[in-house]
Amino acid sequence: MSRGRLRVSLNKKYDNVWILWSNKYHKLRQNMIFSTVRVIRSWDFSMFSNMEPAQRDSIQKALNEDGQKLVDEGDSNDPDLKQLQEEITYCNKLFQDFLKRxxxxxxEL
Structure with missing residues (x-):
């Protein structure tokens, strides 16, 4: 095999590994956010109200920023990302409802 063909073959393999890694990393980040969503959805009012306001704010901020970054990087037709957006919207509503309560x-005090 000539050097030129070998270089093309190695570049193609590198590109394939890079794409595979990028997809796996994207999926890992997505799963981490879904995991955070599950934790938030498990909260009741007592758990929420007993948290420090700064802690609640940082969790909500991180969820929104990380989620939006992931959505922006992904395919707009990806059903998992659409589901992620819906879950984040639900969590934000949960935060608002708890704060209103x-x-x-x-x-009343």
């Missing part, structure tokens, strides 16, 4: 409870 906290304010409401404070007003």
């Amino acid at each position: 906290m304010k409401s409870d404070e007003g």
Whole structure:
């Protein structure tokens, strides 16, 4: 095999490995965010209200930033990413509902 053909073959293999790694890394990040969503969905009002506000804010901020970055990098037709967006929207609504309830409870005191 000539040097030119070998170089082309190695470049092609490198490109294939890079694509495979990128896809696996993207899926890993996606699974990590879905895992965070599952944890948030398991919270009840008591758990939420007992957290420090800064901790709640940082969790919500990270979820939104990481999720949006992943969505921006992916294919807009990917059903997993659409599901991820829906889950993040649900978590944000959960945060809002819990915060409204906290304010409401404070007003009753």
